[in-house]
Amino acid sequence: xxxxxILLVLLVATRTFGEVAERLGQPSLVGELIAGIVLGTVAxxxxxxxxxxxGLGQSPVFDTITDLGMFFIMxxxxxxxxxxxxxxxxxxxxxxxxxxxxxxMGLGIGLGWAFLPASDAFFAQTLFLGTALAITAVPxxxxxxxxxxxxESRSGQIIVSAAVFDxxxxxxxxxxxxxxxGADPASGFAFGPLALKVLAFFAITxxxxxxxxxxxxxxxxxxxxxxxxxxALLVAALAFSVLAELxxxxxxxxxxxxxxxxxxxxxxxxxxxDVRSKTSAMTFGFLAPIFFASVxxxxxxxxxxxxxxxxxxxxxxxxxxxxxxxxxxxxxxGLTRPEAAAVGAGMSARGAVELVIADIALxxxxxxxxxxxxxxxxxxxxxVVIMAVLTTLVTPVLLKRIYAGIPP
Amino acid sequence: xxxxxILLVLLVATRTFGEVAERLGQPSLVGELIAGIVLGTVAxxxxxxxxxxxGLGQSPVFDTITDLGMFFIMxxxxxxxxxxxxxxxxxxxxxxxxxxxxxxMGLGIGLGWAFLPASDAFFAQTLFLGTALAITAVPxxxxxxxxxxxxESRSGQIIVSAAVFDxxxxxxxxxxxxxxxGADPASGFAFGPLALKVLAFFAITxxxxxxxxxxxxxxxxxxxxxxxxxxALLVAALAFSVLAELxxxxxxxxxxxxxxxxxxxxxxxxxxxDVRSKTSAMTFGFLAPIFFASVxxxxxxxxxxxxxxxxxxxxxxxxxxxxxxxxxxxxxxGLTRPEAAAVGAGMSARGAVELVIADIALxxxxxxxxxxxxxxxxxxxxxVVIMAVLTTLVTPVLLKRIYAGIPP
Numbered sequence: 085x086x087x088x089x090i091l092l093v094l095l096v097a098t099r100t101f102g103e104v105a106e107r108l109g110q111p112s113l114v115g116e117l118i119a120g121i122v123l124g125t126v127a128x129x130x131x132x133x134x135x136x137x138x139g140l141g142q143s144p145v146f147d148t149i150t151d152l153g154m155f156f157i158m159x160x161x162x163x164x165x166x167x168x169x170x171x172x173x174x175x176x177x178x179x180x181x182x183x184x185x186x187x188x189m190g191l192g193i194g195l196g197w198a199f200l201p202a203s204d205a206f207f208a209q210t211l212f213l214g215t216a217l218a219i220t221a222v223p224x225x226x227x228x229x230x231x232x233x234x235x236e237s238r239s240g241q242i243i244v245s246a247a248v249f250d251x252x253x254x255x256x257x258x259x260x261x262x263x264x265x266g267a268d269p270a271s272g273f274a275f276g277p278l279a280l281k282v283l284a285f286f287a288i289t290x291x292x293x294x295x296x297x298x299x300x301x302x303x304x305x306x307x308x309x310x311x312x313x314x315x316a317l318l319v320a321a322l323a324f325s326v327l328a329e330l331x332x333x334x335x336x337x338x339x340x341x342x343x344x345x346x347x348x349x350x351x352x353x354x355x356x357x358d359v360r361s362k363t364s365a366m367t368f369g370f371l372a373p374i375f376f377a378s379v380x381x382x383x384x385x386x387x388x389x390x391x392x393x394x395x396x397x398x399x400x401x402x403x404x405x406x407x408x409x410x411x412x413x414x415x416x417x418g419l420t421r422p423e424a425a426a427v428g429a430g431m432s433a434r435g436a437v438e439l440v441i442a443d444i445a446l447x448x449x450x451x452x453x454x455x456x457x458x459x460x461x462x463x464x465x466x467x468v469v470i471m472a473v474l475t476t477l478v479t480p481v482l483l484k485r486i487y488a489g490i491p492p
Numbered sequence: 493x494x495x496x497x498i499l500l501v502l503l504v505a506t507r508t509f510g511e512v513a514e515r516l517g518q519p520s521l522v523g524e525l526i527a528g529i530v531l532g533t534v535a536x537x538x539x540x541x542x543x544x545x546x547g548l549g550q551s552p553v554f555d556t557i558t559d560l561g562m563f564f565i566m567x568x569x570x571x572x573x574x575x576x577x578x579x580x581x582x583x584x585x586x587x588x589x590x591x592x593x594x595x596x597m598g599l600g601i602g603l604g605w606a607f608l609p610a611s612d613a614f615f616a617q618t619l620f621l622g623t624a625l626a627i628t629a630v631p632x633x634x635x636x637x638x639x640x641x642x643x644e645s646r647s648g649q650i651i652v653s654a655a656v657f658d659x660x661x662x663x664x665x666x667x668x669x670x671x672x673x674g675a676d677p678a679s680g681f682a683f684g685p686l687a688l689k690v691l692a693f694f695a696i697t698x699x700x701x702x703x704x705x706x707x708x709x710x711x712x713x714x715x716x717x718x719x720x721x722x723x724a725l726l727v728a729a730l731a732f733s734v735l736a737e738l739x740x741x742x743x744x745x746x747x748x749x750x751x752x753x754x755x756x757x758x759x760x761x762x763x764x765x766d767v768r769s770k771t772s773a774m775t776f777g778f779l780a781p782i783f784f785a786s787v788x789x790x791x792x793x794x795x796x797x798x799x800x801x802x803x804x805x806x807x808x809x810x811x812x813x814x815x816x817x818x819x820x821x822x823x824x825x826g827l828t829r830p831e832a833a834a835v836g837a838g839m840s841a842r843g844a845v846e847l848v849i850a851d852i853a854l855x856x857x858x859x860x861x862x863x864x865x866x867x868x869x870x871x872x873x874x875x876v877v878i879m880a881v882l883t884t885l886v887t888p889v890l891l892k893r894i895y896a897g898i899p900p
Contacts, residue, residue, distance in 0.1 A: 086734075086737075087556055087559060087560075088563075088730050088733045088734050088737065088743055089730075089734050091726075091730050092727065092730035092731055092734055095723060095726060095727050095730065096727055099717065099720065099723050099727070102717055103715060103717055106716060106717060112717055112718075144552065144553055145552055145553055145556045148495055148553045148556060148557075149556075151495060152495075155496075307511060308514060309507065309510055309511055309514060309520055310520075310772070310776040310777070311772060311773050311775075311776040311777030311778075312507065312777070313777075314773045314777035314778070315503060315507050315777045315778065315781075318499075318503060318777065318778060319500065319503050319504055319507070322496050322497075322499050322500035322503065323500055325496045326494075326496050326497050326500055329494075329496065335496055358769070359773075361766070361769075361770070362769070362770050362773035362774075362777070364718070364719060365719050365722045365767075365770035365773075365774075366770075366773075366774060367719075368718040368719040369718070369719030369720070369721075369722035369723045369726065369770070370719075370722070370723065370726060373723075
């Protein structure tokens with residue numbers, strides 16, 4: 085694979101479209117997604133002329149680059165956020181997360197009931213639609229809030245905390261789903277072990293973050309090697325990511341937790357600002373644009389042409405479910421009406437985590453086309469990808485409008 | 493591949509060994525190489541326990557990470573160096589480069605004559621040995637000089653310029669070698685087209701660097717996107733790397749040239765310092781240690797056991813050839829005796845470029861073991877790898893001693 089060529093094309097395209105988006109008053113993330121959609125559409129039309137771009141979806145090397153992108157986005161979000169403020173809002177955020185999952189989940193199952201034909205896979209497919217709608221993409225949401233400068237606002241912190249809870253809940257849903265798709269339907273789904281793993285992950289990372297990080301910070305003052313602080317942050321984030329994967333959680337949760345406990349008090353203030361600015365360069369200057377372009381690259385419009393009604397209902401369910409579910413919960417925990425609207429809109433972005441889950445379902449054979457099966461089954465994957473990209477695209481535009489009415 | 497686990501292990505090992513090396517008064521590069529050797533040896537012994545590390549040599553994903561490492565090392569070296577000072581020394585450096593290649597090349601061919609059995613591949617194998625000894629590894633040399641704080645000294649600039657010339661000359665040698673290994677020995681080697689390509693590369697990059705970069709710097713002042721300057725440097729380096737590959741040069745030459753023309757005058761001074769420090773973090777805090785560990789990981793000791801005399805002669809030729817060849821040229825262009833010794837020692841590191849070339853020869857079938865072929869043919873590859881790692885390991889130790897006697 086022509087790595088440098090691909091990185092060059094994606095970086096030029098995303099930064100150009102990002103600048104256009106900013107000049108039009110939109111977050112640059114919108115431009116980056118559109119850059120990916122444009123490149124993907126052009127490459128799909130002219131596969132022979134752009135073989136490098138057209139083949140990216142199947143490239144493990146490119147997957148590595150986008151994984152590193154997610155890793156840095158979550159790490160930087162953690163570095164930006166203050167753990168004590170997250171804890172302060174966590175009870176409310178949990179309510180937002182749960183309500184923001186139940187309603188879209190119900191809508192997804194309803195849609196499945198209405199559109200999908202009866203088959204052996206019917207229940208699993210329906211559950212997949214519910215899961216697909218229930219997800220909130222943490223990296224996308226965090227990036228949008230950072231672009232708008234609202235990450236550290238009250239609603240911003242609630243959105244991020246709720247999105248992290250959502251992420252964990254959706255991983256539990258995914259585990260349930262994959263257990264259902266699996267060969268033996270009688271074995272059922274063991275909720276207990278998974279919940280234990282989630283608890284173990286947070287117990288370990290919080291303990292290390294609170295007790296070991298400050299110790300490590302003091303230890304580092306004696307080290308003279310170049311860029312040691314930056315390496316130390318990476319080592320912590322990599323270690324937490326490996327731990328998350330060992331416990332069957334997504335690695336982004338690990339990167340986020342490592343960043344969260346790396347604060348002004350861990351090392352001295354100038355060193356903190358230095359490491360923060362270097363992490364920001366890697367994220368916004370290199371890997372994040374490429375990651376968001378990759379979300380856009382995956383867009384496949386076929387479902388719009390074949391099953392337009394299904395796509396329309398799916399999109400409606402995606403927005404209404406999150407907006408009303410999370411919004412009502414936000415009102416209930418005492419946020420103002422515009423803040424609640426911001427929370428409702430902010431939880432709508434599905435981003436790339438959705439694509440990961442859709443991919444797992446696809447590979448598990450959930451959408452296998454049987455003779456005589458309905459076209460809707462054949463196009464569930466495309467419809468879900470369209471939903472993921474569009475929600476990620478529309479969320480920043482919506483949020484910008486809503487935040488225009490809320491004083492910083 | 494368990495990307496995060498591998499990055500974690502390599503980063504912890506390299507930074508730990510690097511710190512030990514510094515405490516023992518050696519450059520941290522030495523520690524990073526040893527970390528790679530230790531990990532590689534342990535993983536080779538216990539393949540089942542460490543499948544992730546043992547399989548790294550065959551992983552395209554890990555190759556991508558090490559390619560990015562080389563890219564950032566060369567980019568940062570370019571950013572650190574001043575083009576006008578390099579030009580000032582370039583005539584002398586060219587003499588050093590040519591003399592520093594001819595002698596080791598001759599010694600390599602002599603060794604081939606003495607040790608290799610007659611066969612159809614004899615001439616190509618002999619030429620390979622000559623090429624292998626003639627190479628200087630730019631990334632390794634640059635890193636050593638940076639570790640020692642001598643990159644901007646007179647001898648440092650000569651070493652780097654000569655190493656860059658060497659790199660280009662050895663690519664020409666490599667092209668000749670691969671043409672010889674290729675199917676049709678009658679077609680010969682066309683020197684003309686390759687020389688034209690080299691000229692075209694420098695004409696294009698220098699023109700862009702001198703005339704377009706300052707224009708781009710002024711243009712960027714109007715851009716408000718986050719981390720745009722860092723992206724702009726990456727885009728320039730990626731574009732030059734792609735150009736280099738199109739013209740059949742190694743991409744590191746492109747990354748280096750892009751860094752070289754990115755100076756204090758391209759953008760304003762604070763922005764330059766900011767981008768420089770961010771590139772440094774990516775290089776020294778993340779990718780360079782992993783790259784140097786990968787050089788150590790490749791070590792395969794089998795040749796030491798089977799053909800020890802050949803390995804000993806190869807090592808002797810590697811050091812003596814470069815030290816005397818480049819050293820005499822350095823004296824001839826007016827350097828002091830200790831400076832000439834520094835140049836001679838500094839040009840000895842072969843690093844990973846050697847491994848790349850050895851790999852190309854291996855894949856082209858140059859060391860194919862025929863029935864009844866000599867054990868030395870079977871172990872040329874291992875011997876060359878040992879030579880590459882040991883020269884890279886010993887060079888910083890030697891250079892540190894020599895520079896101790898030269899006032900900064």
